[in-house]
Amino acid sequence: MESIVETMMQQLLSKEILHEPMKEIGERYPKWLEEHKSKLSKDDYERYSHQYNLIKDLIEVYETEPGNFNKVVELMQKMQECGQPPNDIILELAPDFDFSSLGQLSPEMLESQQNCCVM
Numbered sequence: 001m002e003s004i005v006e007t008m009m010q011q012l013l014s015k016e017i018l019h020e021p022m023k024e025i026g027e028r029y030p031k032w033l034e035e036h037k038s039k040l041s042k043d044d045y046e047r048y049s050h051q052y053n054l055i056k057d058l059i060e061v062y063e064t065e066p067g068n069f070n071k072v073v074e075l076m077q078k079m080q081e082c083g084q085p086p087n088d089i090i091l092e093l094a095p096d097f098d099f100s101s102l103g104q105l106s107p108e109m110l111e112s113q114q115n116c117c118v119m
Contacts, residue, residue: 009073013072013076015066018058019063022055022058025093026055026056028089032089033048033052047082051082051083054075058079
């Protein structure tokens with residue numbers, strides 16, 4: 001079972017899936033940071049700047065070592081510790097997607113998956 005989960009994670013975090021979205025987010029960060037620097041607290045600005053640097057590092061790994069799954073996971077975990085990217089950037093990339101409910105499972109969603117062959 002562990003190898004199945006690891007294989008799924010490798011596929012989800014693969015260059016084919018995440019490289020382009022990370023590049024698009026990374027391209028928007030400098031302008032966003034510049035425009036919002038005066039509105040952000042020092043801590044928030046530093047957190048977003050750190051997240052941007054992690055995104056640049058992740059892009060570099062995808063471009064130079066796309067098979068380095070451990071490095072990708074490490075960078076993704078560090079990025080997650082920084083919280084969500086700025087809503088403005090996310091909405092610009094996916095205006096119709098509801099990120100507020102991402103990762104939340106309601107009881108109704110769980111009940112509808114009773115016949116799932118994986119569980």
